[in-house]
Amino acid sequence: MKQIQYQYDPAHFRRSDPNKYNSSKLKSEEMILSLGPQHPSTHGVLRLEVISDGELIVDVVPHLGYLHRCFEKHAESLAFGQTIPYIDRLDYLAAMNSEHAYVMGVEKMLDLEGKLPKRIEYIRVLVAELNRLASHFVAIGTYGLDIGAYTSFLWLMRDREHIQRLLEWLCGARMLYNYIWIGGLFYDLPVGFEERCLEFINYLKPKMVEIRELIIENKIFVQRTANIGVLPLDLAINYGCTGPVLRGSGLKFDLRRVDAYSVYPELDFDIPVGKGEMGTVGDCWDRNFVRVLECDESIKIIEQCLVQLMGDHKRTLEFNPQAMLPKKVRPQAMDLYFRAENPKGELGFFFRTDGRSDVPLRVKARACSFHNLSVVPEISRGAMLADLVAIVGSVDLVMGEVDR
8 A cells, every 4th residue: 555655734835934924913904915936027936925005015025945956065065166067057047157256266266366368268258248148138028028018028038049049059058058167168169159259249239229229218117117116225235235236226336347357357348327317226227227238338348358369369279278177176275255246246155175175165155136135125115016026026036046
C-alpha cells in the first residue's frame, strides 16, 4: 500500500507565509488584498500584502522567498570559478553585468586588477553595456505593459532580441552566459562580431527616438506616472537605494564613475538624473526617464568600445583570452567587498577567504533589487490602489537576487 507523501491542508500556506496583519484587527472599512506571487505585474514571484481603505493604500508588506535560490550557500560550497553560473541566475536579465562584478572582486583578491590585456577589458565593458541595454528594454517595455501600453512592450522585445542573438552568437547562451571568467574570457569575439554590433547600434539610434516619443512623452503615460510614487532623495539614501531608483531622485551617483573600475575612466558618458520635468523629482516618470537616457549613454559606450576593438586593440593571432586564467584560485586570507554598477543599481560581493582553500569561507551578495524593494511600502502609502502596480514596476525588480 502506497503511503501518502503529501496531504493537502488549506492552513499550510498561512503557516508557511503568514500575513503581518490579522483581519480581525483591521478597521471596519479596511481590507487585506494579496497581489501575487503569480501575477505578471509583480515582476516575478513577489507577494504583496496590501491593506486598503477603499481605493487608498494604508500599508504594503512585501513577502519574499518563493524562489529559494540559496546563492550564497552554493557559493560557499564551490570553487570560485564554478560559482559564475550561479551568478548568472541572480539578476537573470543582466547576467553579464553580474559576472563582471563578481569576477573583478576575485581578481582584486588575486592582485590581477589592472593587469589584464586591454582587449579583454573592452570586450567585458562591451558585453556588459549590451546587457544593460537588454535589461533596460525589459524594464521599460514591461512597465508600459503594466500600465496598459502594449505596443511599447512588443517594440522593445523586438530590439532586445537583436541583443540576445548577438550574445548567443558570442557564447552560445541567450540569458545565462558564463562568459566572463576569472582572469579573462571564455572566448574571443567571433569574427565579424564588431561589425554586426555596429550595424545594430546604427539601427537602434532612431528606434530610441521612437521609443521616447511612444512612451516617455506620451500624454497618457505621463498622467499615469508623473507625481506617483515620489521617492525623496533622503529616503532613497536611507534605504540604500541605488541605480536608476536613486538617480531618479536627483543624485548623480554611478559606480562606473565613482569607483572608476575596468576601462570606464577612459570612456566618455554622462550620468542622467531625474529633474522632475513632468512632475516631481523622484516620481515614477523620472525613474523610467533615467532608464531611457541611460540606454543612450550605453550606446555611446558601446560605440567607443567598438572603436578600440577595431583599432588599437583589434584581434590578433597571438591574443588568447584565457592566457591569464589561474589554474587554481586561492586568494590570501582576507575580507574583501567589491561592487559594480548593474542596470538596477549597486551589486556588491563580500568575500572571506582563509588563504588555503579555493572555496571561500563566506560569500555575501549585496543585491540592488533587495534594497530597492524595501522602499516600496514607504512610497506606496496613501497612493491609489491602481497606482501600486505603477509604483512596483517603476522600481524594476528581479526576484532572482531578492530570494537568494
